[in-house]
Amino acid sequence: MSNYPAGDRGFLGDPKAPGFLGWIFSTDHKRIGLLYFWAIVTFFCVGVLLGLLLRLELFSPGVDFMSAQTYNATFTLHGVIMIFLFIIPGIPAAFGNLIMPIQIGARDVAFPRLNLLSWWLYMIGALLAITSLFTGGGPPDTGWTFYVPFSTQTASNASLALFAVFIIGFSSILTGINFVTTIHRMRTTGMGWFRMPLFTWSLYATAWIQILATPVLAITVSLVMVERLLGIGLFNPTQGGDPVMYQHLFWIYSHPAVYIMVLPGMGVVSDIIPVFARKPAFGYKAIVVSSLAIAFAGSLVWGHHMYTSGMSDNAVLLFSFLTFVVAIPSAIKVFNWVTTLYKGSIALDPPLLYALSFVLLFSIGGLSGLVLGAASADVHVHDTHFVVGHFHYVMFGGAGFAFFAAMHYWLPKIYGRIYSKKLATIAWGFMFVGFNLLYLTMQIVGVKGMPRRYYNYLPEFTDLNRLATVGSWVLAIGLVIMFANLFHSVLRGTPVGPNPWGGASLEWQIPSPPPTDNFGENDPVVTHGPYDFKEAGIL
Amino acid sequence: MSSESSHIVPYRTFILIWIALLILTGVTISVAQIDLGPLNIWVALSIASCKSALVVAIFMHLKYEQLLFKLALLSALIILAIFIGFTFIDVLYR
Numbered sequence: 001m002s003n004y005p006a007g008d009r010g011f012l013g014d015p016k017a018p019g020f021l022g023w024i025f026s027t028d029h030k031r032i033g034l035l036y037f038w039a040i041v042t043f044f045c046v047g048v049l050l051g052l053l054l055r056l057e058l059f060s061p062g063v064d065f066m067s068a069q070t071y072n073a074t075f076t077l078h079g080v081i082m083i084f085l086f087i088i089p090g091i092p093a094a095f096g097n098l099i100m101p102i103q104i105g106a107r108d109v110a111f112p113r114l115n116l117l118s119w120w121l122y123m124i125g126a127l128l129a130i131t132s133l134f135t136g137g138g139p140p141d142t143g144w145t146f147y148v149p150f151s152t153q154t155a156s157n158a159s160l161a162l163f164a165v166f167i168i169g170f171s172s173i174l175t176g177i178n179f180v181t182t183i184h185r186m187r188t189t190g191m192g193w194f195r196m197p198l199f200t201w202s203l204y205a206t207a208w209i210q211i212l213a214t215p216v217l218a219i220t221v222s223l224v225m226v227e228r229l230l231g232i233g234l235f236n237p238t239q240g241g242d243p244v245m246y247q248h249l250f251w252i253y254s255h256p257a258v259y260i261m262v263l264p265g266m267g268v269v270s271d272i273i274p275v276f277a278r279k280p281a282f283g284y285k286a287i288v289v290s291s292l293a294i295a296f297a298g299s300l301v302w303g304h305h306m307y308t309s310g311m312s313d314n315a316v317l318l319f320s321f322l323t324f325v326v327a328i329p330s331a332i333k334v335f336n337w338v339t340t341l342y343k344g345s346i347a348l349d350p351p352l353l354y355a356l357s358f359v360l361l362f363s364i365g366g367l368s369g370l371v372l373g374a375a376s377a378d379v380h381v382h383d384t385h386f387v388v389g390h391f392h393y394v395m396f397g398g399a400g401f402a403f404f405a406a407m408h409y410w411l412p413k414i415y416g417r418i419y420s421k422k423l424a425t426i427a428w429g430f431m432f433v434g435f436n437l438l439y440l441t442m443q444i445v446g447v448k449g450m451p452r453r454y455y456n457y458l459p460e461f462t463d464l465n466r467l468a469t470v471g472s473w474v475l476a477i478g479l480v481i482m483f484a485n486l487f488h489s490v491l492r493g494t495p496v497g498p499n500p501w502g503g504a505s506l507e508w509q510i511p512s513p514p515p516t517d518n519f520g521e522n523d524p525v526v527t528h529g530p531y532d533f534k535e536a537g538i539l
Numbered sequence: 540m541s542s543e544s545s546h547i548v549p550y551r552t553f554i555l556i557w558i559a560l561l562i563l564t565g566v567t568i569s570v571a572q573i574d575l576g577p578l579n580i581w582v583a584l585s586i587a588s589c590k591s592a593l594v595v596a597i598f599m600h601l602k603y604e605q606l607l608f609k610l611a612l613l614s615a616l617i618i619l620a621i622f623i624g625f626t627f628i629d630v631l632y633r
């Protein structure tokens with residue numbers, strides 16, 4: 001890039017918006033993406049610390065250093081942080097904002113100010129959630145699911161935490177609206193729907209879920225707040241209410257939310273695999289259609305969280321059937337990824353390592369999900385550590401590892417500097433081993449009958465629990481190396497050119513770091529698909 | 540912005556809609572006094588749907604908008620209907 005002097009820091013050093021205020025009031029999608037990114041990474045680290053504390057308490061049976069109440073508050077906080085502050089905004093708000101507009105050749109999202117508002121709402125919600133720990137009746141202890149009747153009765157400060165979730169929900173809706181509009185209206189010349197990178201497609205499917213499902217969360221938490229403040233008996237049978245209704249409402253949002261977490265992860269992986277296999281994505285349209293199918297069908301399976309709630313048998317049958325249906329589009333994707341790799345010229349760089357771990361770990365999570373989706377099996381393992389292992393496999397092994405893959409893939413683009421690949425690979429090794437040691441063991445001890453959400457357990461579970469806790473340490477070592485390596489690269493890494501990985505989509509055609517206006521005066525004209533490496537002149 | 544968004548609705552229409560909404564509210568209240576069994580919920584939801592249809596179509600100008608916006612709203616409504624319908628598969632057969 002001749003018109004781009006060396007040492008230019010692009011949008012990072014935009015002279016028109018200097019200093020701290022230039023960042024927190026910026027409407028540039030890349031700056032907002034980075035604001036989200038750093039906030040999300042910070043919350044993730046806090047969440048990990050809490051998770052490690054939980055595991056430490058479970059090292060031996062009985063009270064080690066946490067009382068029952070402290071344990072309850074700790075897993076609630078761990079869950080709320082990980083779900084609402086890390087994994088739901090995770091990929092869409094951070095990497096979606098950073099990359100998606102560039103991928104479709106736009107200068108910014110459709111509503112830049114709304115975008116900034118959504119970050120502010122997110123931060124305000126986070127602040128309120130933190131405030132709830134130190135005010136009122138003390139840290140909430142309901143679990144991240146806020147189930148009634150406990151959540152309407154507990155003396156802990158659940159109301160403020162619920163309000164925080166309400167606000168964070170709005171931030172998510174705003175991002176969804178922004179992305180749908182941007183993708184419909186702001187694609188550059190030649191960027192037809194089927195020339196969009198699969199990451200952008202997955203964000204599109206996700207954005208629809210954010211718009212359609214998140215309002216239900218807002219309604220649900222408002223009802224619990226009303227219930228706590230006024231006691232009108234919505235969920236109380238003695239006053240004519242229905243406690244199972246709460247679970248319906250909660251999961252009508254929270255199950256689709258699982259797809260808000262994982263669909264963008266699938267998009268990241270679909271973008272990374274072709275680049276590192278040097279082959280066009282196999283079954284591009286099948287991946288697109290399966291994303292939309294997951295978004296739709298995934299919204300209809302919430303009842304599989306409720307098999308043991310006393311729901312009618314007809315509903316159990318329906319939801320169990322639909323749960324199996326969702327497995328089909330997910331499996332289509334896995335087949336497409338594997339086939340893309342087949343006979344490719346594979347470069348096992350860190351982004352691909354993390355992306356491949358996503359495929360494996362997500363598959364393990366998905367298959368154990370089928371065990372839970374079958375109502376007859378679920379009745380036995382419901383609310384055990386098997387479930388905890390299962391959802392860590394999908395959320396952490398799936399969406400979390402996809403987030404790490406995205407960091408290793410796109411951060412060099414954003415900062416123009418690259419990390420040590422060797423350290424990234426070592427970190428990956430620790431994380432992969434530690435992860436499986438931790439969560440596979442948790443699944444086994446769960447099948448043996450250890451319930452979730454207890455600080456204590458029967459002595460016969462001691463060995464397996466110790467193994468899991470050791471796994472959590474190995475995982476933590478990997479995380480520390482990974483973040484240290486990335487932070488170091490952001491400040492002092494080796495400078496890279498515009499296209500370190502040989503990608504064919506638009507973000508690789510502009511300098512790293514990108515200039516504030518992305519493509520400058522002339523909007524790009526797209527003449528080939530996102531994975532046509534030959535036509536892009538890369539192969 | 541295209542010309543659709545500058546469509547001006549006369550006050551007369553607004554007032555008529557307002558009266559219609561008031562009447563429908565009255566109907567809701569009076570029907571609530573009669574026990575229609577399982578039909579209770581259907582009647583209440585139908586009246587509510589009519590009212591929101593009036594508001595969305597005329598106050599919120601959906602009537603004058605492009606097809607895309609109508610389809611967007613329709614898809615949201617279908618999803619909502621499915622949410623409610625599936626919940627009733629539990630509630631009605633418990």
Ligand code: HEM
Nearest residue numbers: 051052054055075079082087143144395396452453454472
């Ligand atoms: C080093 C990382 C992590 C460790 C050691 C860890 C450990 C744990 C443990 C021990 C529990 C509680 C088990 C129980 O007694 O019920 C738990 C719960 C949970 N974790 Fe993690 N976790 C980690 C990362 C994550 C991540 C990345 C996510 C999300 C993306 C996550 C989401 C959750 C959720 C939603 C719960 C349920 C909380 C509740 O029961 O309300 N965790 N985790």
